[in-house]
Amino acid sequence: MDITIGEPETNFIRLEKLLQDAVRNNPKPDVIVFPEMWNTGYALTEIQELADVNGERTKALLSGFAKANHVNIIGGSIAEKKEDRVLNTIYAFDREGMEVAEYSKIHLFRLMDEEKFLHSGDQLGQFELEGVPAGAMICYDIRFPELARKLALDGARILFVPAEWPHPRLHHWRTLLMARAIENQMYVVSCNRVGTSGTTSFFGHSMVIDPWGEVLVEGDETEAILHATIDLEEVVRVRAKIPVFEDRRPHLY
Numbered sequence: 001m002d003i004t005i006g007e008p009e010t011n012f013i014r015l016e017k018l019l020q021d022a023v024r025n026n027p028k029p030d031v032i033v034f035p036e037m038w039n040t041g042y043a044l045t046e047i048q049e050l051a052d053v054n055g056e057r058t059k060a061l062l063s064g065f066a067k068a069n070h071v072n073i074i075g076g077s078i079a080e081k082k083e084d085r086v087l088n089t090i091y092a093f094d095r096e097g098m099e100v101a102e103y104s105k106i107h108l109f110r111l112m113d114e115e116k117f118l119h120s121g122d123q124l125g126q127f128e129l130e131g132v133p134a135g136a137m138i139c140y141d142i143r144f145p146e147l148a149r150k151l152a153l154d155g156a157r158i159l160f161v162p163a164e165w166p167h168p169r170l171h172h173w174r175t176l177l178m179a180r181a182i183e184n185q186m187y188v189v190s191c192n193r194v195g196t197s198g199t200t201s202f203f204g205h206s207m208v209i210d211p212w213g214e215v216l217v218e219g220d221e222t223e224a225i226l227h228a229t230i231d232l233e234e235v236v237r238v239r240a241k242i243p244v245f246e247d248r249r250p251h252l253y
């Protein structure tokens with residue numbers, strides 16, 4: 001998804017159109033994922049005015065869409081205003097339109113001054129979708145392997161990663177996502193924005209990676225809806241083949 005910085009109206013219209021296109025696919029998706037801060041982009045200096053108050057508008061859209069289309073949604077993340085604080089928050093909704101998780105980014109990215117304008121979350125992104133344990137991390141969070149490992153140790157079999165990750169760090173994005181999938185032997189489902197805001201350009205390359213580290217689908221730098229089919233038994237097979245979780249020696253490190 002491309003995002004128009006500082007223009008939630010434009011972004012809501014764009015997102016609704018993409019959602020409609022996504023559910024027209026055959027087969028219909030079980031889960032839809034979209035990118036980080038899709039409502040405002042990184043309009044940090046105006047974020048207090050632009051953020052969605054208590055996420056009400058976003059939640060109404062995502063809950064209604066999930067229920068009407070019987071689809072699970074990992075709602076990217078949005079700029080969410082809670083009292084005088086703005087957080088970068090993911091909402092997850094199940095097929096009944098019930099909210100199953102909220103996760104606010106816990107590692108703020110100082111290279112882009114996030115810590116000056118946003119508050120970090122203080123809880124992990126752990127939830128179940130139709131009985132499948134899953135985790136969520138946002139963008140810069142993937143540089144922290146201990147977070148992904150914690151989610152995996154707690155049972156996650158899929159890690160969802162919405163992002164706004166720009167050039168020139170495509171190499172980091174691909175390598176870190178693959179490492180998180182391989183080391184934790186779980187699916188990684190990532191969605192990164194495309195387009196340009198000011199002097200920053202975002203390369204997309206959303207990816208679904210399996211627990212063996214194979215890339216099942218990867219986008220390019222243009223807006224697109226990508227599809228992949230995952231087999232959760234593959235998590236069990238890979239963990240049995242190379243039993244990393246049994247071979248850990250955590251008392252030594």
Ligand SMILES: O=C(O)CCC(=O)C(=O)O
Nearest residue numbers: 109139140164165166169
């Ligand atoms: O870690 C990076 O290189 C990019 C992170 C980022 O852009 C973000 O978290 O918003």
